[in-house]
Structures are given as C-alpha cells and as structure tokens.
Amino acid sequence: MSAAVDKDAGEKSVSSAFAGPVWKHGLYAASAWLLAAIVTVAFPDVVPWGSRDVFVALLVAGAVVLAGLAFGVEKLGGFGRGLIHYGPWLIALGLWFALWELITAKLGWMPKPFFSPPHGLLHVYIVDWQRILICIAYTARLWTIGFFSGIIVGFIGGVALGWSKTFAYWGMPVLKLIGPVPASAWIPATFFLFPTTFLASLFLVALASGIPVAILTASGVNSVNRSFYDVARTLGASSRYLVLRVAIPAALPHVFVGLFMGLYYSFAVLVVAEMLGAKYGMGWYLQFQTAYSAYANVYAMLIIMALLCSGLVKLLFVVRDRLLGWQKGVVQW
Amino acid sequence: MVAAAAVHAASDDSAGLAVDFQGVSHQYDLDGQPLPVLRQIDLAVAPGEFVALLGPSGCGKSTLLRLAAGLERPSSGEVLADGTIVARPDPSRVLVFQDPTLFPWRTVRDNVAIGPEARGVLAGSQKRIDDALRLVKLEAFASAFPHQLSGGMAQRAALARALVNDPRLLLLDEPLGRLDSLTRLTMQEELLALWRQAGYTVILVTHDVEEALLLSERVIVLTERPARIKAEVAVDLPYPRRRDDPRIVAQRQHILEILGFSA
Ligand SMILES: Nc1ncnc2c1ncn2[C@@H]1O[C@H](COP(=O)(O)OP(=O)(O)OP(=O)(O)O)[C@@H](O)[C@H]1O
Ligand SMILES: [Mg+2]
Numbered sequence: 001m002s003a004a005v006d007k008d009a010g011e012k013s014v015s016s017a018f019a020g021p022v023w024k025h026g027l028y029a030a031s032a033w034l035l036a037a038i039v040t041v042a043f044p045d046v047v048p049w050g051s052r053d054v055f056v057a058l059l060v061a062g063a064v065v066l067a068g069l070a071f072g073v074e075k076l077g078g079f080g081r082g083l084i085h086y087g088p089w090l091i092a093l094g095l096w097f098a099l100w101e102l103i104t105a106k107l108g109w110m111p112k113p114f115f116s117p118p119h120g121l122l123h124v125y126i127v128d129w130q131r132i133l134i135c136i137a138y139t140a141r142l143w144t145i146g147f148f149s150g151i152i153v154g155f156i157g158g159v160a161l162g163w164s165k166t167f168a169y170w171g172m173p174v175l176k177l178i179g180p181v182p183a184s185a186w187i188p189a190t191f192f193l194f195p196t197t198f199l200a201s202l203f204l205v206a207l208a209s210g211i212p213v214a215i216l217t218a219s220g221v222n223s224v225n226r227s228f229y230d231v232a233r234t235l236g237a238s239s240r241y242l243v244l245r246v247a248i249p250a251a252l253p254h255v256f257v258g259l260f261m262g263l264y265y266s267f268a269v270l271v272v273a274e275m276l277g278a279k280y281g282m283g284w285y286l287q288f289q290t291a292y293s294a295y296a297n298v299y300a301m302l303i304i305m306a307l308l309c310s311g312l313v314k315l316l317f318v319v320r321d322r323l324l325g326w327q328k329g330v331v332q333w
Numbered sequence: 334m335v336a337a338a339a340v341h342a343a344s345d346d347s348a349g350l351a352v353d354f355q356g357v358s359h360q361y362d363l364d365g366q367p368l369p370v371l372r373q374i375d376l377a378v379a380p381g382e383f384v385a386l387l388g389p390s391g392c393g394k395s396t397l398l399r400l401a402a403g404l405e406r407p408s409s410g411e412v413l414a415d416g417t418i419v420a421r422p423d424p425s426r427v428l429v430f431q432d433p434t435l436f437p438w439r440t441v442r443d444n445v446a447i448g449p450e451a452r453g454v455l456a457g458s459q460k461r462i463d464d465a466l467r468l469v470k471l472e473a474f475a476s477a478f479p480h481q482l483s484g485g486m487a488q489r490a491a492l493a494r495a496l497v498n499d500p501r502l503l504l505l506d507e508p509l510g511r512l513d514s515l516t517r518l519t520m521q522e523e524l525l526a527l528w529r530q531a532g533y534t535v536i537l538v539t540h541d542v543e544e545a546l547l548l549s550e551r552v553i554v555l556t557e558r559p560a561r562i563k564a565e566v567a568v569d570l571p572y573p574r575r576r577d578d579p580r581i582v583a584q585r586q587h588i589l590e591i592l593g594f595s596a
Contacts, residue, residue: 227434234402235448235498236424245450249438326438326478 017087025087026070032094033063039098039106040119046108049296051126055119059097066090116296124300131285132301136308138280139270142198146205147266151259154210158217158258162251163243172218179215183208183269187276197277201270208269209262213255220254221247253327256320263316267309348532349381350425350501352401356410358559359396369559370396371407376553376562380415383528383535385545387588388555388563394538395431397560398504401536402428414502424448427500429508431538433487435479441490442466442475448498458497465493468523484511489520496527503528505537509544521548525572542588546581547574554591564591 017025037059040052073080083090097118103109105117125132160167161175183204194200224247232246274283282305289297359371370393378384386394399405400412403422412419414426427448435444445465449458466472469489479487488511495503505524509517525548528535539545545552545568552566566588570580 225434227430227432228436230399230404230428231430231434231436231494232447232451233404233422234424234426234428235451235494236422237447237451241451245447246436249436252438324438326480 017084021071021074023070023073023084023087025084025091026066026073029087029090029094030063030067030070032091032098033059033066034094036094036097036101037063039101043102043106045105045117047112049105049117049120049123051123052119054126055122058122059094063094113293114295116299120296121300121303124297128297128300132304135280135282135285135301136304138278138284139274139282142201142274142278142281143205143266143270146202146270147209147262149202150206150208150210150266151213151262153206154213154258154262155217155255157210158214158255159221159243159248159251161214161218162221163247168218175211175214175218179211183211183265184272187273191277197273201273201278204269204273205266208265212261212265213258216254216258216261217251220251223254224250253324256316256324259316259320260313263313271305348501349379349534351380351413351415352376352378352502352534352536353413353416354397354400354410355413357397357400357407357412358409359393359400359405359407360559361396371400372559372561374410374560374562378534378536381532381534382551383537383549385549385552386536386538386555387540387542387545387552387592388560389557389592390540392555392558393560394555395506398428398506398536398538401502402426402504404428424452424498425500426502426504427495427498428504429491429495429506431506431510433479433484433491435482435487435490435494437479440476440478441471441482444479444490445494445497447494452498461497461499465497468496468527469493469520485513485516488512492520499531500533502534502536505535507538507540510540517544522573524548529572542585542592543576543581546584546588547576552588554588564588566591 017023037056040056040059045052069076069080069083073083076083101117101119104115105119157171161171162168186204186207187200190200190203191197194203228246228250229242232242237246271283271286274281275287278284282301285301286298289295289301354374354376357371357374358369360367360369362368374397376384386397388394396405400407401414401419403412403419403426406420419426435441436447439447442462445462446455446458449455449462463472463475466475469492471486471490471493474482474486474490479490482490488508492508508524509520512520521544524535535549537545537549542552550568552568553562554564554566555561556563566584568584570578574581
C-alpha cells in the first residue's frame with residue numbers, strides 16, 4: 001500500500017521533472033545554487049566568518065555539476081533515479097542556502113553569536129576537522145563497544161528468559177523493575193561505581209540498548225506458536241535445534257523492535273554521558289563549544305550527529321529487511 | 334485383510350511400525366477442570382496397516398495421534414510402538430498436523446528440509462528433499478515462502494515435510510481437508526501409491542467417510558468425547574477402489590448409520 005503511493009508520487013515527479021530529454025529540476029537546482037553563490041560573494045558579511053570563498057567555490061562547482069547532469073542524469077542508472085527523485089530537494093537546498101546567507105551573514109537579522117551562516121559551519125569543518133574527527137572516533141568507540149555488548153547480553157539474556165522457566169522466575173521481576181527506569185537516571189550512581197568515566201559511560205550505553213532488546217526478545221520467544229515446537233520435535237529436533245532454529249527465528253521480529261528501541265536509547269544516553277564526564281567525544285564537543293559560545297561549532301557537530309545517527313538507523317533497517325524479508329507478505333511492512 | 338496382506342508381503346517387513354494402544358485414557362486440564370478426552374482405547378494396528386479414524390468433531394482424534402507421535406503421554410494406559418513404550422517424539426513416527434504449520438520464515442524447500450536438518454543429515458538428503466517436493470508437485474514453489482502458497486499447497490508442503498523422513502508410522506490428521514475435490518482425488522491416489530510402495534503404517538484421521546473407505550483397510554469409528562471405540566469396520570476390498578463400487582456404497586451407508594445419520 002505505502003509502496004504503491006510512493007511509486008505514484010515518484011512517477012508524478014518524474015513526469016514534471018523533465019522537458020523532453022532535459023532534466024528541468026537539474027537546471028533549476030543549478031540556478032538556485034548559483035544564486036546562493038552570488039548572494040554570498042555579492043554582499044559583504046556583517047562580521048567575517050571565514051571560508052567564504054571555499055563555500056562559494058563549492059556552490060559553483062555544485063551548480064556546474066547539476067547543470068551538466070540536467071543533460072545526462074538518466075544515464076546514471078540507480079544513482080540518477082535517486083537524484084531525479086530528490087530534484088525538488090536540490091532546488092530547495094540552493095534556495096535555502098541563499099536565504100540563510102541573507103538573513104545571517106548579509107543582513108545580520110539573526111542574533112549574532114547564536115546563528116551562523118552556512119560558510120561559518122564550513123569554516124568549522126575546515127579549521128577544526130582534526131578535533132572533530134577525534135571526537136567522532138571517541139564516540140564511535142564508546143557507542144560501538146557499549147551498544148554491541150548491550151545487545152549481545154540483552155539478546156542472550158532475553159532468549160534465556162523466554163526459554164527457561166527458572167531464568168524467567170528469577171530474571172523477569174528484576175527486568176520488569178529496572179526496565180522502565182530511564183538509563184540516564186543511573187548516571188550519578190554509575191559515576192561512583194565505576195573506576196573510570198569511560199567504563200561508566202560504557203555501562204550506561206550498554207544498559208540503555210540491552211534492556212529493550214532483552215525484554216522484547218523474551219516476549220518474542222515466549223509468544224512463539226507452540227505448534228512450531230511440536231512440528232520440530234516430531235521431526236527429530238533436539239532442544240538446541242528448538243532454541244536456535246525455531247524459537248530465535250520466530251522471535252526475530254520482536255527482537256528487531258527491541259533493537260530499534262535500543263538504538264534510539266543508546267544515542268540519548270551516549271550524548272548525556274559524554275557531556276558529564278568525558279574528555280573527548282561528540283557530546284563533550286557540544287558542551288565544550290557551547291561554553292565558549294562557539295555556536296557554529298555546535299551546529300557543525302549537530303549536523304554530523306544527525307547524519308551518523310540516521311545512517312545507523314538506516315543500516316538497521318537494511319539488516320532487518322535482509323533477515324525478515326519473509327515477513328513482507330505476512331504483516332504490514 | 335487378505336488383499337492387504339498380499340500388498341504387505343511385497344514390501345519390506347521392517348518398513349511398518351506396529352502400534353498398540355493399551356487401555357489408553359487421556360484428559361486435558363481446561364481452566365482447572367479435568368476434561369476427559371479419551372477413555373479406554375484399545376487398538377492394535379499391524380505393521381504396514383492403513384487405519385482410518387472417524388468421529389465427531391472435538392471427540393479426541395487429534396489427541397490420539399499426538400499420543401502416538403509421543404508429543405504427550407497418556408493419563409493412563411500406554412501406547413506401544415513395536416512393543417516399546419512411546420515416551421517421546423521420534424522421526425520414525427511423523428505427524429502431519431491438521432494445520433500445515435509451516436515455518437513462515439523458511440522457504441518451502443527449507444521447511445521440507447527441517448527433518449533432515451534436525452537430525453544432522455541435511456547434506457545427504459538433498460535428493461530426497463527434491464523428490465518429496467516433486468511428489469507433492471511443489472517443485473516450482475521450492476523457494477516460495479509459506480504465505481505465498483494456497484491452503485492446499487501449504488498442506489501438500491506439510492505432507493512433503495513428513496514424507497522426506499522415511500517414516501515407519503505416518504500419522505495424518507485430516508491432511509486433505511483443505512484441498513479442492515480434484516486435488517484431493519489425486520492426493521488420495523498418491524497417498525495410496527506411496528503407502529503401498531513404502532509399506533509404512535498409516536493412521537489417518539478424516540471426517541470424510543468415503544475417503545476412509547477408499548484408502549484404509551480398517552475404519553475405526555469413535556464416540557463423542559470422551560472418545561471410546563464405537564465400531565470397527567474392516568474394508569476388505571482390493572485397491573484401487575472405486576467410489577461407485579456397490580460394496581463401498583453399502584459400507585458408507587453402514588458407517589453413516591453408526592455415526593447416527595440414518596438418511
Ligand atoms: N491442549 C489442550 N488443552 C485443553 N484441552 C484440549 C487441548 N487440546 C485439545 N483439547 C480438547 O480436547 C478435545 C479433543 O480435541 P481434539 O483436537 O483431539 O479433537 P478432534 O477429534 O481432533 O476434533 P476435530 O475433528 O475438530 O479436529 C477438545 O474438546 C479440545 O477442546
Ligand atoms: Mg483434530
């Protein structure tokens with residue numbers, strides 16, 4: 001159903017995107033980007049932000065590429081189709097750059113230290129890229145170790161809780177008790193309990209991502225249709241087979257719900273934990289730059305965070321689609 | 334029984350399993366209340382015999398098959414397979430469930446492969462799996478997922494999943510119930526041909542008196558729940574049988590009367 005709607009919208013935008021063989025949206029987008037470039041060079045900045053010329057060069061280069069693509073985008077296959085789909089977005093982006101330049105750098109309408117023109121952000125990347133990269137690496141290390149240890153323990157624990165009555169008897173009440181507590185509530189305690197802030201942050205991220213995975217895996221294993229076990233048992237399955245080849249695949253849709261929840265919670269607690277005690281990291285960077293009123297740096301980092309987090313969510317969707325493709329015809333996707 | 338005995342003589346003696354229900358009673362727990370389902374069932378099925386079970390809905394036919402499969406232990410009495418007590422499921426006694434219960438996350442072929450995979454003999458069973466799929470005419474749907482099958486196709490896939498294990502006892506719980514009448518006829522013939530060739534023992538639950546008479550050597554009629562054996566009817570006719578055979582028609586009438594329909 002939703003796929004059909006998407007397809008309709010796609011076809012409509014394709015039909016209006018072209019004038020004969022020429023990709024109109026590509027030309028409009030090129031003009032919009034050129035406009036942004038002109039606005040940026042033609043008027044003086046109210047205060048210097050740096051990297052203005054690099055920004056202009058990038059806009060012009062983008063405009064040239066878009067104008068070129070207007071006459072050959074269809075030869076690019078899948079990538080070209082993606083560009084055509086996002087044609088209106090490319091136009092809007094150019095217009096937004098022009099407007100953004102006007103109201104910040106050129107007219108100075110927006111309160112000064114809090115808002116930065118696009119070339120101000122670009123300047124941050126150019127000047128501060130080393131520190132930004134180090135911060136990304138620190139955060140990536142914390143998140144990767146924390147998230148994966150969290151979901152592995154959560155998944156194994158969830159399977160045990162869903163499968164074994166003894167585990168469920170002792171584990172479920174504990175899980176139900178601590179499960180609903182927001183992971184950030186543990187912050188004060190963990191910073192005392194762990195020898196280093198890194199270990200404390202690691203624990204928080206693991207906790208935030210592991211608990212939803214554990215709860216949903218347990219409920220998934222619990223709700224497996226009993227007849228599946230009967231079928232497998234009459235065909236000679238061992239308990240090991242019942243767990244690995246029946247319970248776990250049958251519970252996987254639940255597990256993925258838990259993984260998505262865990263992913264979002266892990267981002268939330270990650271940044272907070274870094275703001276509190278870390279020496280590097282993206283959360284720390286936000287905190288540090290805010291203290292110095294370097295808001296351009298804050299926005300620059302926020303953009304990177306948005307891209308990384310949405311990239312990870314997208315990646316999880318891809319993994320889910322590969323593993324749960326069989327569900328497509330069974331439930332609303 | 335004479336004709337059937339001749340059939341069995343042709344096949345391997347060890348192929349069929351002898352099943353012996355000895356004073357089997359069973360009850361379920363329904364909201365804390367005991368629900369007696371089977372009462373004092375005594376039934377001996379010879380190796381290689383084809384027995385059909387008939388009875389009113391909810392009388393306990395599926396339960397009887399679950400006991401024979403070893404999925405449950407009877408509340409009292411014992412089920413013996415070749416003289417040993419049936420205590421747990423075993424791939425030599427395969428049950429085809431009333432619902433196909435295919436695993437939705439596996440393709441048809443992978444569903445059929447469950448038995449060999451569970452027993453760790455998957456690598457050597459590829460040909461058998463293909464044969465089983467061909468037998469139920471699903472080779473074109475080997476890589477389809479269960480939700481892409483019709484009800485009858487799913488039922489046939491479940492049958493293939495059982496047959497691939499070379500069972501010595503095949504427990505069939507209304508396996509043809511969802512098939513359209515034409516497919517049903519072909520599948521009846523297939524079941525019969527397979528049984529005569531492989532020589533396993535079959536206990537078939539059906540609600541179709543004619544099907545019981547066309548396929549089985551003995552029809553067991555059960556009472557309302559809690560089920561007891563109400564009557565046994567030997568069907569002493571050579572295969573293939575014809576539904577318009579006057580002896581079949583007469584026996585059909587007889588069984589319907591036992592079941593309480595005297596039209
Ligand atoms: N697990 C269970 N717990 C409680 N009661 C059960 C259970 N399984 C079956 N029963 C009850 O046992 C009785 C017999 O069930 P069974 O499935 O054996 O009937 P059946 O003869 O196969 O019926 P049908 O022809 O409709 O399939 C039914 O009344 C049913 O409600
Ligand atoms: Mg039944």
